[in-house]
Amino acid sequence: MRRTRTGWLLLSPTLIIMFIFGLFPFIYVLLVGFNDWNPFSARDGLTYIGVDNYRNLVFDNLFLNALGVTIRFTFFAVLSELIIGFLLANLLARDFFGKTLFRIVHTVPLMIAPIAVGAIWRLMTIPGFGPIPYFLDRWFDVSFNIGTSSDQAFLSILIMDIWHWTPFVTLTMLAGLTALPREPVEAAQVDGANRWQIFRHITLPLMRPVILTTVFIRVMDALRTVDEINMLTNGGGPGTSTRTLGIHIFRVVFPQTDYGYGSAMSLLTLYLTIVACWLLFVSLTQVRRNN
Amino acid sequence: MRTTKHWSKLAVLVMAFMLLVGASLTSAQDDTTAWWAEAGAQFAGVTLRGVSESTPASNYVKDVLAPQFTELTGINVELETTSWDQMYDKAIRDMEAGTGLYDFVYIEQDIIYGYLANEYLVDMTQALADNPELAAPEFSFDNFTTFVDYFKNDEGHVFGMPMEAFVKIYLYRTDLFEDADIMAAFEAEYGYPLAPATTHQQYTDIATFFTAYGEANDLDLWGTTVQAASGHPSSFYEFFESVAPTFGVYNWGINQETWKASVANGGEMNSDAAKEALAWWLNNLQFAPPESTSSTWDEVAASFAAGRAAQGLVYGENAAWIATDATRSNVVGNVGVALPPVEPGVMEAAEADTGYIGYYDGGAFGLPVSSQNQQATLLWLQFVGLPSVQAEWAAASSRIVMEPTYDDPLVVAMDEATNGYYSLMQDQGYLFAGAPPFPFHPQVREAVAPFIYRAIAGEITPAEALDGAAAAAEAELISLGYGS
Numbered sequence: 001m002r003r004t005r006t007g008w009l010l011l012s013p014t015l016i017i018m019f020i021f022g023l024f025p026f027i028y029v030l031l032v033g034f035n036d037w038n039p040f041s042a043r044d045g046l047t048y049i050g051v052d053n054y055r056n057l058v059f060d061n062l063f064l065n066a067l068g069v070t071i072r073f074t075f076f077a078v079l080s081e082l083i084i085g086f087l088l089a090n091l092l093a094r095d096f097f098g099k100t101l102f103r104i105v106h107t108v109p110l111m112i113a114p115i116a117v118g119a120i121w122r123l124m125t126i127p128g129f130g131p132i133p134y135f136l137d138r139w140f141d142v143s144f145n146i147g148t149s150s151d152q153a154f155l156s157i158l159i160m161d162i163w164h165w166t167p168f169v170t171l172t173m174l175a176g177l178t179a180l181p182r183e184p185v186e187a188a189q190v191d192g193a194n195r196w197q198i199f200r201h202i203t204l205p206l207m208r209p210v211i212l213t214t215v216f217i218r219v220m221d222a223l224r225t226v227d228e229i230n231m232l233t234n235g236g237g238p239g240t241s242t243r244t245l246g247i248h249i250f251r252v253v254f255p256q257t258d259y260g261y262g263s264a265m266s267l268l269t270l271y272l273t274i275v276a277c278w279l280l281f282v283s284l285t286q287v288r289r290n291n
Numbered sequence: 292m293r294t295t296k297h298w299s300k301l302a303v304l305v306m307a308f309m310l311l312v313g314a315s316l317t318s319a320q321d322d323t324t325a326w327w328a329e330a331g332a333q334f335a336g337v338t339l340r341g342v343s344e345s346t347p348a349s350n351y352v353k354d355v356l357a358p359q360f361t362e363l364t365g366i367n368v369e370l371e372t373t374s375w376d377q378m379y380d381k382a383i384r385d386m387e388a389g390t391g392l393y394d395f396v397y398i399e400q401d402i403i404y405g406y407l408a409n410e411y412l413v414d415m416t417q418a419l420a421d422n423p424e425l426a427a428p429e430f431s432f433d434n435f436t437t438f439v440d441y442f443k444n445d446e447g448h449v450f451g452m453p454m455e456a457f458v459k460i461y462l463y464r465t466d467l468f469e470d471a472d473i474m475a476a477f478e479a480e481y482g483y484p485l486a487p488a489t490t491h492q493q494y495t496d497i498a499t500f501f502t503a504y505g506e507a508n509d510l511d512l513w514g515t516t517v518q519a520a521s522g523h524p525s526s527f528y529e530f531f532e533s534v535a536p537t538f539g540v541y542n543w544g545i546n547q548e549t550w551k552a553s554v555a556n557g558g559e560m561n562s563d564a565a566k567e568a569l570a571w572w573l574n575n576l577q578f579a580p581p582e583s584t585s586s587t588w589d590e591v592a593a594s595f596a597a598g599r600a601a602q603g604l605v606y607g608e609n610a611a612w613i614a615t616d617a618t619r620s621n622v623v624g625n626v627g628v629a630l631p632p633v634e635p636g637v638m639e640a641a642e643a644d645t646g647y648i649g650y651y652d653g654g655a656f657g658l659p660v661s662s663q664n665q666q667a668t669l670l671w672l673q674f675v676g677l678p679s680v681q682a683e684w685a686a687a688s689s690r691i692v693m694e695p696t697y698d699d700p701l702v703v704a705m706d707e708a709t710n711g712y713y714s715l716m717q718d719q720g721y722l723f724a725g726a727p728p729f730p731f732h733p734q735v736r737e738a739v740a741p742f743i744y745r746a747i748a749g750e751i752t753p754a755e756a757l758d759g760a761a762a763a764a765e766a767e768l769i770s771l772g773y774g775s
Contacts, residue, residue: 039387040405040731042772062741127581128599147521147584148748234585237522238748240741254380255524256737257387 033264038257046260053264063265065240066248067272073154073244074222077161081218082211084162085169092170093177110167118231121160125232146233150241157229157242164228165221169214176210177203212284216277223273226250245269323429324363327674330425331364334667338367341656342381343397345372347608347688348455352675356684360674366667375588376524379733386411386659394662395672398451399654400441401726406657407444408730413658416448418669425666430673434693441725442655451655452672455690457607458716458723459533459650461632463487464601465710466625467501476504487602487629491537491571494602494632498578501601514578516603518591521747525587527740530572532650532726533604537633538568541646542727543735545764550774553761560739560761561754564634569753573746584747596620604631606652607712611689614709628712630719638722647724653690691716731771738767 033053035046057063092103109117124130125146133144146153184202193201226246230236235251236243243251249269253262343349349372357368373381382396386406398406406412419426432439432449442451467473468485477485481496488494498514505512518529531543544560545552552558559565576583580599582590592609594600598621605613612619614626631649633641640646656675658668674680676692682699685691689705689712696702697717706713726732739760746756768774 036770038734038771039409040734040771042730122585126585129582133581145581145584147519147582150748150750233522234520234587235522235524237520237744238584239521239745239750241748243522251737254384255376255733257383257734 029263029266032259033267035260037260039259040257049260053261054268056261057264057268062240062243062248063245066243066245069154069241069243070223070245073157073161073225073242074219076158077165077222078215078218080158080162081166081169082215085166085214086173086211088166088170089173089177092174106170107167109164110171112164114164114225114228115231117160117164118228121156121163121228121232122234125156146238148238150238153233153238153242157232160228160232161222161225165218169218172210172214173207176207180206208284212281215280215284219277219280220273223269223276326428327363327670328365330427330670331366331667334664334670335365336367337664337667338369339394339664339668339671340392341368341370341395341397342378342385342393343370343372343656344375344378344399344654346455347612348684348690349397351684351687352454355687356675356680359680360671363674364670366671368671382659386661389661391659391661391663393659394664394668395656395658397454397654398442398657400438400652401729401732403442403451403655403657404728404730405732407450411657411659411661412450413660413662413665414444414448414450415452415658415669415672418658418665419673422666422669425669425673427670427673427677429677429679432676434676434678434695436692436694438651438653438692438725439655441653442657451657452676453653453655453692454675455608455688456651456653456692457610457690458720459604459631459652460607460610460712460715461487461629462595462603462605462610462613463627463629464598464622464625465627466622467601468627473504476500487627488632489630491632491634495571495574495578497602498575502578511580511597511599513580513600514602515575516586516591516594516600516605517572517575517579517583518586518588518604519573519576519579519583519747520587520590521584521744523587524736524740526747527736527743528588528650529604530569530743531739533631534572535565535568536647536649536724537631537637538564538571539634539637539640539646540565540568541724543729543739543764544761545727545729545735545768547727550768552764552768553758556765558761558765560764561757565757566754569743569746569757573753576747596622598622604649607689607716608652609689610709610712611686611705614712615705624708627710628715630715630722641722644721647722649723651720651723651725653692653725685713689713731768731773734771735764735767738763 032046034048034050036043036049036052037046088106092099112120125132125144127133127145127147136142136144144152146156180203184206185198188198188202224246225244229242229244230247230250233242236247249262249265252258252265256262343352349370353370353372357370361367378397379402382393385392386396386409398412416432435453436456438456439449439453442453443449468487474485477500480500485497488497494515500514501512502514504510519526535541535544540559540562543552544558544562544565546557546559549557552560554562580594582594586594588606591603592605592613595603595605596609596613596619610626610628613622614620615623617623633648637646637648641648656672658665658672662668678693678695681691681693681696682701685696685699686701686705689709691697691702691713697713702713729735742751742756742760742763745751746753751759765774
């Protein structure tokens with residue numbers, strides 16, 4: 001009995017902090033999501049409206065557009081980072097001239113704050129001044145304007161994210177590769193397996209936990225990307241072509257001060273993120289079990 | 292001999308008089324300094340925190356006025372100047388939650404109605420009446436131009452200390468417009484003399500001409516600026532506050548009696564005139580520098596200052612530095628100012644006070660109810676509103692909130708340097724108007740703006756954009772409890 005009491009006593013600071021900074025805001029947002037609350041409304045305070053905010057979300061074109069942008073962005077960004085990061089990790093697992101320098105230079109983007117990354121890419125892509133539009137025009141006669149072309153703007157945010165986060169994938173993959181046991185590879189070599197077979201049947205299955213963890217982290221990060229895209233495309237433009245869920249929620253909650261609707265949107269996004277990660281986890285572990 | 296004696300006496304008298312005047316002036320100045328020191332003594336060491344948009348006027352407050360005030364009173368002032376949207380986010384969040392983080396906040400004229408409706412601000416008139424010992428002798432709300440009226444409630448009480456006021460003006464390059472060869476070429480092509488445009492067609496002609504001129508002469512020169520960032524509210528503002536009124540579409544096209552925006556419901560947001568205005572504005576993009584679709588108000592001023600546009604609508608707060616600061620501007624000495632081009636009938640409506648031709652922008656510092664240092668802030672805000680600090684401030688950031696400031700030698704000199712920007716504001720400022728008194732300003736803007744962004748990107752036509760915008764505005768107004 002006494003041991004239990006001491007245990008709770010020792011746990012209590014953590015539990016209190018978790019309640020204040022984790023559970024309480026969640027419950028608060030949950031409750032606000034069932035209300036109509038805009039301080040600039042003609043009505044005072046909160047008005048309970050049940051699940052109307054959630055019902056409206058299903059028919060909200062801007063929200064659905066933001067959801068689509070976010071899914072496309074997450075899929076292409078994470079997939080590209082995974083492939084490039086894995087290839088680079090394999091490269092860095094070997095010895096070659098200038099390896100240390102390459103590794104340092106390659107890791108630099110990871111150290112830059114997202115808002116600064118957005119600013120750097122904005123300066124590089126701004127039409128009229130940026131080097132990217134300038135050289136694309138000069139060398140390839142390509143007109144590049146992220147202020148008017150939705151495709152070019154989307155491509156730009158993808159490349160920026162890949163540039164920023166591939167080093168993270170490379171480092172985690174490299175850690176995984178260097179920690180792999182040598183014995184299975186050596187045994188396969190003795191049995192006459194070629195490099196592709198070793199990669200396909202030994203390296204890849206052994207690396208699966210690392211890949212899974214990396215994908216999880218990157219998917220969750222990509223789903224909530226706000227600052228660098230907001231900075232690069234000036235708030236998700238042109239039109240709403242790069243307005244991700246994070247940017248959309250920001251605009252609804254802050255400039256539009258629609259706290260009720262914004263809360264519902266945030267919670268639905270959280271729910272979708274959890275579902276996406278759960279599906280990803282189940283499918284990957286299922287593949288592992290089948291193997 | 293006798294005459295010489297008289298002159299000597301006269302000279303002695305004049306010198307004595309001058310000494311007397313000088314002494315009394317010094318004494319008055321000493322009295323003033325003593326008053327501020329005494330009034331501030333009880334708050335010495337207190338730090339007042341404020342947030343404002345990073346504009347020339349606000350930066351002057353941070354860099355010049357705040358240190359002066361601290362020297363006088365011992366009260367520290369920290370002004371955070373940040374981007375326009377960050378400034379609003381921070382200020383509204385602070386006042387809504389009542390955290391008291393900020394002692395003074397920038398209130399742009401268009402947001403005051405929302406702040407008043409939410410009772411975020413201290414009634415300064417009342418506060419000064421309740422604390423006569425804090426009322427500075429040289430300060431009076433009566434010193435301000437009628438711009439102060441925007442910050443009053445129905446009873447005439449002031450809730451914001453005016454700190455900047457300017458008009459969004461038509462700037463043009465005098466070196467290009469007054470070049471004999473260019474003038475001849477223009478007249479030969481269009482059949483009328485080159486001069487600042489008074490109609491939209493003339494504006495388009497000039498834009499077309501200079502874009503072609505830039506291309507033919509391998510210059511980085513285009514016909515016009517366009518504030519058309521395709522994901523930023525600045526494009527919404529350029530259209531609804533600067534372009535639509537010149538086509539006779541006022542107050543964003545929202546009917547203030549029914550709170551409806553569509554023509555079908557008595558509004559004008561998707562009227563033929565509004566659609567024509569949007570089409571005209573978007574058409575200008577082809578004559579604008581390529582950065583225009585990423586340009587907010589700051590970049591438009593920067594593009595014009597870089598010499599990349601022959602003409603454009605630019606916020607007047609930038610006029611002074613564009614025309615005079617050679618460290619930041621390539622067009623020093625070559626800047627002309629004029630009224631924006633308008634459709635027939637619009638100028639007459641503005642003169643009759645039934646319409647307006649553009650945006651009279653400006654802002655004030657408000658004292659949040661949540662401030663923990665209200666009395667010290669009252670002192671600070673009066674200091675910002677003193678007549679004696681106005682002239683240098685006006686010369687540095689082309690903003691004027693008091694009538695006598697126009698006559699100050701510093702401002703007169705700047706007026707010449709800007710080819711008459713200050714005179715234009717003084718004489719014809721009445722043709723411009725501030726934002727409509729909407730308490731739901733950012734909410735409707737956020738609902739409507741995506742349609743403007745999509746029109747800029749060419750995803751939808753101007754007509755589709757404004758039809759969609761009117762419907763979205765009405766839906767948002769209903770959700771906010773306006774109209775039914």
